[in-house]
Amino acid sequence: MARYDLLLKNGTVVDPASAREGLLDLAVADGKIAAVAPDLDPTQAGEVFDVAGQYVLPGFVDLHVHASAWLGGKPSHKMLAAAGVTTALDMSGPLDSVLAIAKDHGAGLNLATITYVRPGHTVRDEDPSAGELESLLAQVLAAGSLGFKLLGGHYPLTPAATARAIATANRHKAYIAFHAGSKRHGSNIDGFLEAVALAEGNSLHLAHINSYCRGLKRDYMAETEEAIAALVANPRIRSESYLSPINGTSAKCSDGLPESLVTRRCLQTGGFAATEAGMEEAILAGWARINVEAGGQMVLGVGPEAAAFWRSRGTDTTVGFSVNPPEPRLRLATAKRPDGSFVVDAISTDGGGIPRNVIAAMGLSLVKLQALTLAExxxxxxxxxxxxxGLVNKGHFRAGADADITVVDLERQQPVMAIANGRVAMHRGYVCGRGCTLITTAAGAAAVKKAGLAPLVVDLARGSFYPA
Ligand SMILES: [Zn+2]
Incomplete structure (x- = not known):
């Protein structure tokens, strides 16, 4: 009997949590890291991959993706695996759709999901009461969700209801993420600063910090420094930023207008009317890039074909605009606090089924620029x-850690291999993983099993979201 299920030989292992970096072999057994050492015996392994010249990293954890029929769609998991991601957080739900896609179109990855608090959808109106939020939270946790997503920038709540939703999630130590914006402020730096204030010292994940630093209110680098100062001053706020120039939002129109406020503003930024007719013009002109399904994945489409696809879906598609200038993206990815830790905790993508899964493709540019070390x-x-x-067994290669591994080719800035829970999910672009492990709380485990998925139960109080 083989001692190891899988052995990666001759790669450079980078594992900052263990202060380890060097030419080392890495062995996997029973879905866990079994050994990290030089010259492990290949005859002891069921399967051996020579990864000479490549880097063996703890699996990418993308804290902001979309993997539902609403945003992302069926190809989401395949696209994540192809990009080297082994664990991801779906940032909106709807939960039923996330679970169904994970079951039928999973690629062997770990996925968590949070549920949007959206007027007319999950709550009655824009000012839900504490009682309504309490019962919604209990309901979504029991169904397998990790907590709430506030979509303020797109579908705002009142400032008071926003604060209530954050406080409700905190009382139950549930997850709470926020795309800043309320009935008072839009998705911009002022909305971001309002969001920090509305947290009232509670734990909160503020999404895609770069998206509030696009120069809508002040010079975009001044906005970036304001965001950094606010995050440094509010250490309970967790955050991520992404590196792609392209955003992602809903192209759905009703009564001749885009439903999302972000979408309306992006049309105006490109010099188009914030209407359904303006959207059509923007697609034809190449400013609005419709996420089109092609060849088993989502791609960015412009021109008459993309406009026809958008029409064929009754306008209910995802759309991207090139609205993120480069300097804020660079600064937010690398800024540090006085103690040396990162201001923005994570590099995310806001990808999944939205085609911008660029952690390797663009993130490794920062390594080549020496803006980040590989360990950073x-x-x-x-x-x-x-x-x-709260995934205490992921993000590192300590003994007994989950065998979640991303192998990258630094020269080509590409993922070569994604291994999740000890099984190969992607090798050289070919996605071979199946199924999905759904990250949930103790309250949701039964529902996840019932949905035909393997639950991985986390306690957020054990992670860095709710520090002791
Ligand atoms: Zn998003």
Whole structure:
């Protein structure tokens, strides 16, 4: 009998949590890290991969993706695996759709999901009461969700209801993430600063910090420094930023207008009317890039074909606009606090089924620029986000850690291999993983099993989201 199920030979292992970096072999047994040492015996392994010249990193944990029929769609898991991601947080639900897609189109990854608090959808109106939020939270936790997502930038609540939702999640030590914006402020730096205030010292995940630093209110670098100062002053706020120039939002229109406020603003930024007709013009002109399903994945489409696809879906598609300038993305990815830790905890993508899963493709540019060391890259793409999700056995290669591994080719800035829970999910672009491990709380484990998925139970109070 083989001692190891899988052995990666001759790679450079980078594991900052163990202060380990060097030419080392890594062995996996029973879904766990079994050994990290030089010259492990290949005859002791069921399967051996020579990864000479490549880097063996703790698996990418993407703290912001979309993997539901609403945003992302069926190809989400395949696209994540192809990008080297082994664990991800779906940032909106709806939960039933996330579970169904994970079951039928999973690629062997770990996935958590949170549920949107959206007027007319999950709550009655824009000012839900504490009681309504309490019962919604109990309901979504029991169904397998980790907590709430507030979509303020798109579908805002009142400031008071926003604060109530954050406090409700904190009382139950549930997850709470927020795309800043309320009935008072939009998705911009002022909305971000309002969000920090509405947290009232509670734990909160503020999503895609770069998206509030696009120069809508002040110079975009001034906005970036304001965001950094607020995060430094509010250490209970967890955050991520992404590196792609392209955002992602809903293209759905009703009564001649885009439903999302972000979408309306992006149309105006490109010089188009914030209407359904303006959207069509923007697609034809190449400013609005419709997420089109092609060849088993989502791609960015413009021109008449993309406009026809958008029409064929009754306008209910995802759309991206090139609205993120480069300097804020760079600064937010690398900024540090006085104690040396990162201001923004993680590099995310806001990808999944939205085609911008660029942790390796763009994140490794920062390593080549020497803006991040490889060890720092691992902290931002694996260790920090794993701890935020309470995944104490992920983000590192300590003895007994989950065997979640991403092998990258630094020269080509590409993932070569994704291994999740000891099984190969992707090798050289070919996605071979199946199924999905659903990260949930104790309250949701039964529902996850009932949905046909394997639950991985976390206690957020053990992670860095709710520090002791
Ligand atoms: Zn998102």
């Amino acid at each position: 890259f691992v902290r931002k793409t694996s260790y920090n986000p794993a701890q935020i999700l």
